[in-house]
Amino acid sequence: MTEETISQLKKSFSYGSRSDMNFKFLKDLTDEEVTKFFQELLWKLGDTLDDGNLQRIISHIYQYQQKGYVGTGRFKYETTAFTQVELQKDKMRFALIASTGHFVQGQDPKPFGVEDMTQNQAEERITDFLRLEPELTSIPTNTPPDQLKVRHGGYDVRGAIMDRNVNFPIDRLNELAADGIIGEFSSPAYSFVGACSQMRLQNHALPRWIEKLHNEEIHGLILVPV
Incomplete structure (x- = not known):
């Protein structure tokens, strides 16, 4: 069995061998953040097995999605699409x-x-x-x-x-x-x-x-x- 690094693991979720559009954000996290994500996820899964509270799982994933996607865009625009509305x-x-x-x-x-x-x-x-x-x-x-x-x-x-x-x-x-x-x-x-x-x-x-x-x-x- 070939050993896999954390870096290879996280990249595999973004159009790789484990491609998953919900978790492709993992590739933009550091190796340490990915390790922490999975460790905390397992802890929260254990708690959820006890009390059935899925919200902690959802919140955990959202938290790391935000970390992964912040600052990843390559395109910046001088103006925005938002304009002050004058009509009712x-x-x-x-x-x-x-x-x-x-x-x-x-x-x-x-x-x-x-x-x-x-x-x-x-x-x-x-x-x-x-x-x-x-x-x-x-x-x-x-x-x-x-x-x-x-x-x-x-x-x-x-x-x-x-x-x-x-x-x-x-x-x-x-x-x-x-x-x-x-x-x-x-x-x-x-x-x-x-x-x-x-x-x-x-x-x-x-x-x-x-x-x-x-x-x-x-x-x-x-x-x-x-």
Whole structure:
């Protein structure tokens, strides 16, 4: 049996032999932090076996996810997407854009020309996605849940499959519009795969998308990054 170092272990969770999108953050921790993460996790599992309290496990994982992801981004922007709102929300027309990889059944964007690409295949081709200019997919806001699909090589999509509003909140925004809290929820909503070429996103895709939203007379944009 080949011995494995802590460094090799933590990297294996990020598109390696143990690839797991929920735990790929381990590669960005130090070896000491990874050791501490697993040791404390086992302690907390023991306590949970006694009292059934899963919250300590969830909190522990979230704590280390935050440690892993802080400061890992390579791209920095001089400006932000946030602008002071001057209109009243109940007079505004809102649109939704999410980097979640959603699309309507039968309208698969077919990345790289691949028919019915699976989630596993998307994860295996993450490096290819990171070179790709993103494509915006249109999703009518009345799309039934069973007609909305999701695929993204950069995160675990199981939560999004169980409840689309986890990261694509069209039902919640429809409710806000119906209750008069916002003026209108514009249809269609939009999604793209955020694991893409950031330079092509910034320099090529975004200017076109902004022009499109201006033409749709959108007042406010709900951005959901993953």
